[in-house]
Every structure is written in structure tokens, then in C-alpha cells.
Amino acid sequence: xxxxxxxxxxxYHIDGQTFESSVGFVETCYAEFDSLLLDSxxxxxxxxxxxxxxxxxxxxxxxxxxxxxxLSGDAHAAGYxxxxxxxxxxxxxxxxxxxxxxxxYFMICSNVIGGCKGSSGPxxxxxxxxxxxxxxFPVVTVPDMVRAQRMLLEHLGIERLVTxxxxxxxxxxxxxWVVSYPEVVASCIPIASTYRHSPMQxxxxxxxxxxxxxxxxxRGGDYYAYEHPDAGLAVARMIGHVTYLSDxxxxxxxxxxxxxxxxxxxxxxxxxxxxxYLKYQGEVFTRRFDANTxxxxxxxxxxFDLANNHGTLVEAFRDVPAxxxxxxxxxSSDWLYPPYQSKEIVRALKGNGLDCTYVEIxxxxxxxxxxxxxxxxxxxxxxxxxVTFHRLGVRP
Amino acid sequence: xxxxxxxxxxxYHIDGQTFESSVGFVETCYAEFDSLLLDSxxxxxxxxxxxxxxxxxxxxxxxxxxxxxxLSGDAHAAGYxxxxxxxxxxxxxxxxxxxxxxxxYFMICSNVIGGCKGSSGPxxxxxxxxxxxxxxFPVVTVPDMVRAQRMLLEHLGIERLVTxxxxxxxxxxxxxWVVSYPEVVASCIPIASTYRHSPMQxxxxxxxxxxxxxxxxxRGGDYYAYEHPDAGLAVARMIGHVTYLSDxxxxxxxxxxxxxxxxxxxxxxxxxxxxxYLKYQGEVFTRRFDANTxxxxxxxxxxFDLANNHGTLVEAFRDVPAxxxxxxxxxSSDWLYPPYQSKEIVRALKGNGLDCTYVEIxxxxxxxxxxxxxxxxxxxxxxxxxVTFHRLGVRP
Numbered sequence: 140x141x142x143x144x145x146x147x148x149x150x151y152h153i154d155g156q157t158f159e160s161s162v163g164f165v166e167t168c169y170a171e172f173d174s175l176l177l178d179s180x181x182x183x184x185x186x187x188x189x190x191x192x193x194x195x196x197x198x199x200x201x202x203x204x205x206x207x208x209x210l211s212g213d214a215h216a217a218g219y220x221x222x223x224x225x226x227x228x229x230x231x232x233x234x235x236x237x238x239x240x241x242x243x244y245f246m247i248c249s250n251v252i253g254g255c256k257g258s259s260g261p262x263x264x265x266x267x268x269x270x271x272x273x274x275x276f277p278v279v280t281v282p283d284m285v286r287a288q289r290m291l292l293e294h295l296g297i298e299r300l301v302t303x304x305x306x307x308x309x310x311x312x313x314x315x316w317v318v319s320y321p322e323v324v325a326s327c328i329p330i331a332s333t334y335r336h337s338p339m340q341x342x343x344x345x346x347x348x349x350x351x352x353x354x355x356x357x358r359g360g361d362y363y364a365y366e367h368p369d370a371g372l373a374v375a376r377m378i379g380h381v382t383y384l385s386d387x388x389x390x391x392x393x394x395x396x397x398x399x400x401x402x403x404x405x406x407x408x409x410x411x412x413x414x415x416y417l418k419y420q421g422e423v424f425t426r427r428f429d430a431n432t433x434x435x436x437x438x439x440x441x442x443f444d445l446a447n448n449h450g451t452l453v454e455a456f457r458d459v460p461a462x463x464x465x466x467x468x469x470x471s472s473d474w475l476y477p478p479y480q481s482k483e484i485v486r487a488l489k490g491n492g493l494d495c496t497y498v499e500i501x502x503x504x505x506x507x508x509x510x511x512x513x514x515x516x517x518x519x520x521x522x523x524x525x526v527t528f529h530r531l532g533v534r535p
Numbered sequence: 536x537x538x539x540x541x542x543x544x545x546x547y548h549i550d551g552q553t554f555e556s557s558v559g560f561v562e563t564c565y566a567e568f569d570s571l572l573l574d575s576x577x578x579x580x581x582x583x584x585x586x587x588x589x590x591x592x593x594x595x596x597x598x599x600x601x602x603x604x605x606l607s608g609d610a611h612a613a614g615y616x617x618x619x620x621x622x623x624x625x626x627x628x629x630x631x632x633x634x635x636x637x638x639x640y641f642m643i644c645s646n647v648i649g650g651c652k653g654s655s656g657p658x659x660x661x662x663x664x665x666x667x668x669x670x671x672f673p674v675v676t677v678p679d680m681v682r683a684q685r686m687l688l689e690h691l692g693i694e695r696l697v698t699x700x701x702x703x704x705x706x707x708x709x710x711x712w713v714v715s716y717p718e719v720v721a722s723c724i725p726i727a728s729t730y731r732h733s734p735m736q737x738x739x740x741x742x743x744x745x746x747x748x749x750x751x752x753x754r755g756g757d758y759y760a761y762e763h764p765d766a767g768l769a770v771a772r773m774i775g776h777v778t779y780l781s782d783x784x785x786x787x788x789x790x791x792x793x794x795x796x797x798x799x800x801x802x803x804x805x806x807x808x809x810x811x812y813l814k815y816q817g818e819v820f821t822r823r824f825d826a827n828t829x830x831x832x833x834x835x836x837x838x839f840d841l842a843n844n845h846g847t848l849v850e851a852f853r854d855v856p857a858x859x860x861x862x863x864x865x866x867s868s869d870w871l872y873p874p875y876q877s878k879e880i881v882r883a884l885k886g887n888g889l890d891c892t893y894v895e896i897x898x899x900x901x902x903x904x905x906x907x908x909x910x911x912x913x914x915x916x917x918x919x920x921x922v923t924f925h926r927l928g929v930r931p
Contacts, residue, residue: 278803337785339780342777342813345773346774349773349817350770353766353769354766355751371749373745374742377738381735381739386735395737405575411737411741417738418745438803474870
């Protein structure tokens, strides 16, 4: 065992997880496609989709579940990449015996198009120029992301999904899945999500985009050969982080505690722990995320409006089969995607007589709760999946 | 009458205001002082304080009220500056017959130290170098601001105040006034305020500061001879503006309406009206505000903790005389300075047996409500002032 692995195992135990429930080491795979027609009318060609799978596809290919990631997520939902101490973004929920039990289900997660973690995005090489697309990459929408995922499923030979599930933007994709491909999806779990962004959600995203685009290093998006717009991207991420937490969680986590000092510094370096946290989050993010992708994905979020092409949200769900099942979840302290937005989805589903369970989890973690509240989410999701599985008559 | 004045009168009528209730044309005055010892231990010398007054000081100098402004406010609380169409920041509340009735009260408002509207601040000339202070200006606190105001009152020959009143940071100064100078103040009206910033309030301020300080044009604060850090300041202001509104008011004001287009632009120029609003607010702000002052004032806000030197908030109010009166106001949709923060103040006042009225106004305007909800605020404040006036036995 290499020293690196030993370090990793140590970190791993500190996290209090058991080896038995992890999917262990995983690798990202890549699928190539010729082209994709986008909502904008433009064509993206060619197209790479990065994805990971966990568990085994059963013989009749009927135990597949698609996980959908949020703004800063990627295809790496669970397990560990060789040499990395940190597991995938939803590792607490995905593994043997976990909510998404890889002993029973075949899990798939792909990086959205427009992303920067292996799927085609603004940082990819434009074959017509041999240079990164930058802003020449076409603007993509949530339906475009879902169309790309559909191509991936066909590539994997999967015609039917037990469920589509995700938090935040992942929930929007899940909802888009049932509307775009109602015949493919048996059930849907949108968590801490919405059918369309409110003006406040758009506003926070726009401030983040402005922070990036006003950074002189952004250079109209063509920064790949130069210094990157890290200052703008860090500020965008800091804004995001404040909105992902809650007043209560910040009181608990930071209070007004000072950082490495007993009294105020009377200057503009760091005074409070919360400032140090934001600075750290901003800087870490610039090392792992592409500023242009931040623009593309936030724009896709803001454009998303499930009612838009259907008149009303009730109409949008009209073609969903009567046997489809929904589990809509929200968190009490999530003020970025407040529970009322999840209830709007529930009302529209009920308006179509669809089978929908709404669960509002009491949590102080704000929007971040879907990434951290493992016990309560596990309890509800496990049961929901078992019933869905049973109704479908699927044998793992 | 000059053409300029005619334009102004026209705008004036468009605003739907009546000439009778305005204080009319006003001018900012300036008072000079030798020095001020600050909380940091540093001395600011010399010191200019910009101020305005409305109404007449009565013979026994007993009808004075001090208004205290918020982050982006200034000494110009009411009336019109010659050639300007826009009245002072609290004109809806101050004038003949208005809540702060200038037929009865002598109103004073001064720009806080550290400001950029006439009082000494980072953009002022440092006499020791002949250049703007920039970050060589000492960090000031809310108690420092109040000490400077006390010097101004002495300069004006005023020993007693009927009330101190203000919203947001103005409310913090009002609270500091009764704690620092309990013998001077007969009553206090803190509105949409807090006795100390929560970590979330600190976090939003810190992101704004980071946006400014990461702008290359900021140059460590020494930008006065060069291009100013307008990009950073605009982003800071946009963040602020989102926090000043509410989910409901943004739904009402913008919804998801597009700006000058029927369909999405599929690019990163403006799509939504809310984006256009933010861009406008950001850019207007850079023309009227100094980026370094934004740093200084937000830092003063974050440092403010009325309980800090007293152990608890209840202890902080211990020397307030029993006859002092308090009117604490909050707004239902204000999530930046939520009503629970006002209730904390009320509890501590009641804990000292003090006379305190708490009014929570139902409003969709969020934190901005204190600047726009004239009817409800007027009703409550007018009555409060009349009773206070009556108890003091003051004749206008």
C-alpha cells in the first residue's frame, strides 16, 4: 500500500465512515457522441460525457438509477478516486447498504454538459479552432443536459430508470427528465429544488456572473492561455456559500468568533472565523472549477422554467404516466430553495392526480442540507425506492 | 426661476409629493474639530463633520432630534439640494407635518466619520502627506461615529435630544447613543436594526469587501489618482441590493420578466429585468460612493456589538434612566435584519424595566422597508414622539 493510500485511509476513518458501506475506488468513464441539437438551435458537435457507475446492472437492465448533480458537482457521486482523500459529492447516500444501495441498484451519474469535469464545456477544445471554446461554446439549458444524459443511457443500453434523483439543480434535471421522457422514468426524487428560479435566485446568480465577468482576467472568456479570473470566481463562490448556509447554521458554526486573535484587528485582514471560512471556500473553488462553466451552469439554472413550454406547471406534468411516483423533499432552513418552491411542485403533481409524497426535513443546514443530512434522507429515500422497486416487480 | 429649477419642480410633482410637506431647499454644513480619540487607540486629527438641520431649534434648545443614516446614506436626510431632483434619503419621514415634523422639531443629521459625503473618511486629505488617507485612515467603529456626533451637538449648543432615530446602521448608532450618553437622550427609535451583526450579516459584508479588494484597480486602497475599483464596488452593491429586498418584493417587482426581449438571448448579456436592475444599481452607486468608505463602514457594522464591553445586552442598558422611552421597529419580510434581532433588543430593554414599544410592520419590502414604508412608520413614530414630547414638557 502506498503512503498516499495510507493517508487516505486515515482521513477516511476520521470521517467516521465504515469501509463496508463505501463503493470503494472508482474511476470516471467517458462516452463520445457525434452531436446534440440544443434548445438555442445550435448544435454541439462532437460531445463527450463523463460518467461513473456504481453497483451492477441486472440481467434485464431494470435496476438503473440516475443521479443528477448540482452546480458545482460532477460525475463523481460516490467512492474514492485513487489518491484522493475526499469521496464523491453524495457518498453519504450511495454505497452498499446506503440509501441508494449499490447491492441492489445500478447507479449512474454524469457530469452535465457545459461542465468542467470531463463533459464537453466551455473549457473543452473546439475542433474547428484547436483552442478552448470559451464563450463560443453554445449556451446550454437543463433540457439540453437531460437530452445528453438520455444519449448516455442509450449508449449504456438502458431503456428504463427506477428513479431519477438529485438536489438543487439535480432536482431540476430530475423534474425535466419526467417531463421530457415520461415513459423512461418510473419515479423521481427532486430535493431542495424548484421548477423555476425566483428573481432572487436569478439575482444571486447574476451577481456571481458579474463578479467573474468584471474580473479583468476574464478577458471575455478567453483566459485559458493566461491567468484565470480567480478573484471573480472566488467572490462568486463566496456569495454562493453564504446562500447555501442558514442564519442558524452560521450561528452554530461560526458565531462571532474571531480568527487567530483575541481582539479586533482594526484593519481589513480577517477578523472573524466566518470570513476565514469564506476566503478558504472561494480559493479552494478556483483550483477545481472553471469560471466559464460557472457562467454556463448558472445561466442554465436561471433559464430553467418547467412551465414555460406548457403554459402551467400542471400542464407540464400532463403526460406523466399515472403509475409514476414522486418523492419531493425540502429542508426547513433552506432559504435559497425554500420549501414553498417544493410545495409548488407537489401541488402541480397532485393536480394531475399523481402519486407524490412531500417530506420537509427539519434541519439547520440550509440549502447544503441535501449534501449533509444523511440519516433523515436515507430513511425516507430507502423506503421510497423499496416500494418503487416492489411495484415495478424488479429483482436485483 | 432657472431652467434647472423648473426641471426639478416637474420631477417633484411626478413623485406625487406636495410642496407643503417638504423642507424645500437645503444645504450641507460643515463643522471642524481638532481631534477624536478612536476605539482603536488611534487619533483622528483634524476632523470634519458634514451635517444638515431642518426646522428651528426652540429657545430652550429642547426640541432637537438626531437622525442617523445607514450604510450608503449621508447628512442629506430631507429636502432638496439645489439642482438635484432626488430628495434626501428619509424625505418621506421628515418635513412639515411629516413623522419628524419640522414645524415642531429641530432635526439634525450628520454624515458618519469614515464616510464619503463630507465627513472625514478614507478619501479625505491626510494633512501629514497632502494626499488622500486611503487605508491610512484609522478604522472607525459605531461608538466612534457616535462620539463624533456628540462633538457636533456640543458645537451646535445642544445638550439634550428628544430622540435618536435611524434604520439599519442608523439604529445601531441610536442604540449606542443611549448606552454611551444615557443622560443626553430622552428616547430612542432603532428600526430594522440589531445590537450586533450575525455571522450571516458579517459574511455578506465580507463578500462585498472581497469584491472591492480583489479588484486590481483597488491598489491596496491607493486608487484616488487612478481609475477607481468600480467593478468591485458595483458587485458589492449588487450583493447588498439583493439582501435589501425580499423574495416577495422581487416577485412583485420583477418576476421572471425578460428585459427588452421576447425570448432568452442564449448569451451572457442581460436576460431578466432583475439583472438589469442590479446592473443599474451597481453602476449608479460607483458614481456616488467611495469604495474605501464601503470597506470602513461595513467593518464598523461588523465590529459593532453592544454587549461586548458589558458582558450582556441587559447589562449594556443598565445606566439608561428609567424615564427613557424606546420604540423598536422591524419589518416582517426583512431577512437581512430579521425581526428576531429587534426582539433581542426589546427583551434586554424589558430586562431593565425600561419603557419599550415593539412594532413589527407587515411589509413585503424587506430591509428596504424602513426607507419606503412611510404611512405605517409615520403613524407609529408620530404618536411616539408626541408622547415623548408631552412627557418632557417641551413646547416647540
